[in-house]
């Protein structure tokens with residue numbers, strides 16, 4: 471079989487930062503929607519709070535099997551994902567059971583590989599799989615990092631933004647050594663950038679001098695349409711296509727897709 475005959479598997483990107491409120495879920499939802507304009511995309515909600523599921527308009531009563539079932543390998547793989555209002559975008563929703571996973575997995579074998587094993591069963595159906603991680607570096611985020619090819623790190627433009635990142639970078643290195651040799655930082659994206667605020671500029675300059683090329687060119691502005699869209703259960707691209715937020719997430723999708731395409735496919 472020549473390499474051209476090979477079935478292409480999805481590129482898997484974990485959206486992670488152990489700090490809460492930095493724009494992980496917002497980035498996961500809107501980047502997934504933007505990518506779905508030209509690719510087949512699956513969004514995995516791995517945060518027990520389920521904000522990505524709610525933000526895409528999937529209410530608690532509509533969820534059924536989700537990421538808990540996937541991690542526990544319950545129910546057939548075909549039942550884990552469901553459609554969203556965005557064409558070509560599917561979601562594996564989160565539910566309350568997910569909060570118990572940390573404890574349920576403690577004694578189980580290969581507990582770090584649960585999500586990887588689950589997503590391998592779906593990888594041929596998608597071009598991109600994005601994982602929205604919870605705000606911690608526990609077993610759920612660990613599962614995301616083991617399953618992922620790359621990590622996308624949202625960095626909020628505010629004081630102390632860089633402090634938490636070094637811990638995440640160390641965790642990524644540890645996961646690379648122990649579980650997933652191909653794992654890399656796919657990009658750091660500056661979020662909630664406020665042009666009228668000098669602090670935003672300072673944080674951006676600091677991040678670029680410290681992390682260099684790892685910081686993506688695209689910057690996500692603070693834009694009220696982004697948070698409004700979430701409360702309406704849709705992406706900002708559906709809510710207000712002409713807003714600065716929608717434009718920025720469209721650019722982020724193009725930039726990230728180009729970076730990912732430039733890397734060779736993972737071997738394992």
Ligand code: ADP
Nearest residue numbers: 490491492493494495496662691692693696697
């Ligand atoms: P995390 O998932 O990292 O905890 P969220 O994505 O939930 O963070 O974002 C935290 C809050 O900030 C949410 O209320 C969200 O609507 C808001 N928010 C995120 N990004 C932006 C933005 N670019 N402009 C305005 N509000 C934003």
Ligand code: MG
Nearest residue numbers: 494495517521
């Ligand atoms: Mg979140």
